[in-house]
Amino acid sequence: MPNFPENYPLEYRTGCVQFYWRNFIVTPDVLIPRLETECLVRKARETIHSLKSCTLIDIGTGSGIIPLSCSDILSIQEIICLDISSEALKVARENAESLQxxxxxxxxxxxxxxxxxxxxxxxSDQPIVITANLPYIKNEDWKNMSVDTRFEPKIALFGGKVHGFELYEQLFLQLLELKKCTLQTITIIIEFGFDQNQIAKDILSQYPWDSEFFSDYSGIERFAQVDIK
Ligand SMILES: C[S@@+](CC[C@H](N)C(=O)[O-])C[C@H]1O[C@@H](n2cnc3c(N)ncnc32)[C@H](O)[C@@H]1O
Structure with missing residues (x-):
């Protein structure tokens, strides 16, 4: 058995994790999937099921758990996985291959x-569903994080120096641009921090979009589904 450092996460030791009833490969290049993200997946599945066809775009895909946990739904015509990390994309691709x-x-x-x-x-010319669990922790906010998170990629954790929600702010501006390029409906489902509900509401209220907020398993409202108009 190799000698792992103290507090090294079990998921990186074994190289796998179960998420939404499937086994995924994880390496230190990707975030270890969190149970709460299943709430995002459930909502995304519900939304995708309600459409006859769609393109699913997952932003900040990491190990690919979100799109791959939706990939059995027949209305999905195409999945596009985006990440700024080529190492993370390699893991997502391996997961897609192993899950066939x-x-x-x-x-x-x-x-x-x-x-x-x-x-x-x-x-392609069909409704767009976007999922995103972007980094949302305020930069270097280690005091609110467990010790094992120190082994996860910083690029998967930290979202900005003001409040951590900055990447979502940038993404919302990009969504305005995307909406100008397509007549198709765009729905985005996002996850954010347990303490960012008001920030998310304040920022989203500046856009002419319909937002629905929903909770994790502990009743904390930390997800939103937004119809981009
Ligand atoms: C919190 S992790 C989420 C990973 C996976 N979606 C999950 O739920 O387990 C955030 C991911 O976003 C990626 N990321 C960070 N900044 C990004 C950016 N500007 N554009 C695209 N992806 C980014 C990271 O590399 C990381 O894989």
């Missing part, structure tokens, strides 16, 4: 939606 995903799935290095907006990725 049948829907067309592609992996792209992208700063949020940049590759889509630069037309490096062509979208």
């Amino acid at each position: 995903i049948h829907v067309p799935i592609t992996f792209h290095i992208s700063n949020l939606l940049e590759s889509v907006l630069n037309s490096n990725i062509q979208l």
Whole structure:
């Protein structure tokens, strides 16, 4: 048995984790999936089920747990996985291969939606569902984090120096751009921190969009589904 440092996460030791009834490969290049993210997956599945067809874009895909946990839904015509980390995308691709995903799935290095907006990725003509569990912890806010998180990639944890919600702020501006390029409906489902509900509400209230907030298993409202208009 190799000698792991103290507090080294079990998931990195074994290289796998169960999420939404499936086994996923995890390495220190990706965030260890959190149980609460299943709430995002449930909502995304519900939304996708309500559509006849759609393109699913997952931003900040990490190990790919979110899109791969939705990939059995027949209305999905295409899955696009985006991440700024090429190492994370490699893990997501391995997971897609080992789970034998049948829907067309592609992996792209992208700063949020940049590759889509630069037309490096062509979208097919159908409703767009976007999922995103972006880094949302305030930079270097170690005091509120357990010791084992120190082994996770910083790029998967920290979202900015003001409140941590900055990447979502950038993404919302990009969504305005995306909406100008398509007549299709765009729905985004996001996860944020347990203490960011008011920040999310204040920022989203500046946009002409319909937002629905929903809770995790402990009743903390830390997800939103937003219809981009
Ligand atoms: C909190 S992790 C979530 C990983 C996975 N979606 C999950 O739920 O377990 C955030 C992911 O976003 C990626 N990321 C960070 N900054 C990004 C950016 N500007 N554009 C795209 N992806 C980014 C990180 O590399 C990381 O994989």
